[in-house]
Amino acid sequence: MSVSDFTIEQKSDHFIGRFSAMASPCELLIETQDSMLANHLTSLAYSEAKRIELKFSRYLPSNPMAKINQSQGNPVNIDGEIFRLLEFANSCFELSEGMFDITSGVLRKAWKFDGSDRLPTPEMVKKLMPYIGWAKVKYDQSSITLPKGMELDFGGIGKEYAVDCVAKLCAEYAATTSVVVNFGGDIQVTRARHNKQPWYIGIESPENAEATKVLKIISGGLATSGDARRYLLKDGKRYSHILDPETGYPIEDAARSVTIAAPYCIQAGLLATLALLQGANAETFLQEQDIKFWCYR
Structure with a gap:
């Protein structure tokens, strides 16, 4: 591992560690003024994310x-x-x-x-x-x-699993330090900040990549699932990448984006995907779970 594999940047009251893994931008927000601690936690996170990616990616030939x-x-x-x-x-x-x-x-x-209009033939499915x-x-x-x-x-749960694994490592190494692990919008906070302030997290609009809603998070996990980047558009109809395994076709009337807050990121990710699988009934399903959620159509 070389230093160029990740970077750290000092802010007024925290450090930001950055690297890429699992085809996503990955960030750590670390409530410390200790650059050595920030560097070590980012290094730990990078190594663990890469370990999981190398082990579970379907794209590698001999894992x-x-x-x-x-x-x-x-x-x-x-x-x-x-x-x-x-x-x-x-x-x-x-x-x-x-x-x-x-x-x-x-x-x-x-x-x-x-994002194209190329649908598979019924025979292909x-x-x-x-x-x-x-x-x-x-x-x-x-x-x-x-x-x-x-x-x-394991693509439907792999990134959220990696977030939780990295958060656990950070909590074990720096138990008194608040760390936000953010892998492409899948998030876990290890503990509340010492200054009692929340962390502010922007979630993307399904329409563009600019954050449209800023969420305040103190602890726990956050995950978003949606079709902002993965969809097909044919004759004015949008086809979500969330597929029904019983038919082989996209779920009808799926929400464009669902964000869930839960104790752990992997739980939030599962609930977000389950909500999309409910199609038009996503909001009803989520209300029944008694959790905090944001649903966009």
């Missing part, structure tokens, strides 16, 4: 995910961390009644959400449907067996 996805129906050994994420993915599947399915990432072979279905996956604490042709994609 654990590649071994699982290229296993051709044969069992693959897994470690405790992969098992815990599989258990979380299973909980997501059950809580969503099958709508949150980490095997549905295979649909990216048909759907390219690049139909051909992929037999390779979707979390219930077909068999795993235990030591191994996983994925049917031939199927793939796992």
Whole structure:
């Protein structure tokens, strides 16, 4: 790791650590005047984010995910961390009644959400449907067996998981320091600030990349899900990148953007995605959860 992998900048009452990981700009807001502490926490965060990215990215040719996805129906050994994420993915599947399915990432072979008007043919989608279905996956604490042709994609929970892991490391190393971990809008605050002031976080409008609403956060997690950058537009109809694993097509009437506040970032991310999966019923679903949320259409 070289110093150029990350930067730190001193502000009046905190430092900002910056780097890139998981195809996102990553920031740490660190309530300290100690540059060595800020440098060390940013270095820890960078290393942990890169570790998780290298382990769980579906884009790398020889990491654990590649071994699982290229296993051709044969069992693959897994470690405790992969098992815990599989258990979380299973909980997501059950809580969503099958709508949150980490095997549905295979649909990216048909759907390219690049802002164009190029929709896949029904045949392209139909051909992929037999390779979707979390219930077909068999795993235990030591191994996983994925049917031939199927793939796992942790993209729906990976960044939020990384945020929580980095926040935990920061809290362990600097228990009395308030740190905001912000990976592309997925956020965790380790503890309240000493000056009792909130941190101010801007969330993006679905229409443009400029922050349109500034949220005050004291502790806990924040996550946003939406189609600001990933969508298709055909004959005036917008197609969200949130796909229904039961049909292979985008959810109808999905909100443009949902932001959730929850105790942990990974919880907030799950609820934001579940809300989008509810389509026109997103607001009703969120009100039933008794949580703070912001929903844009």
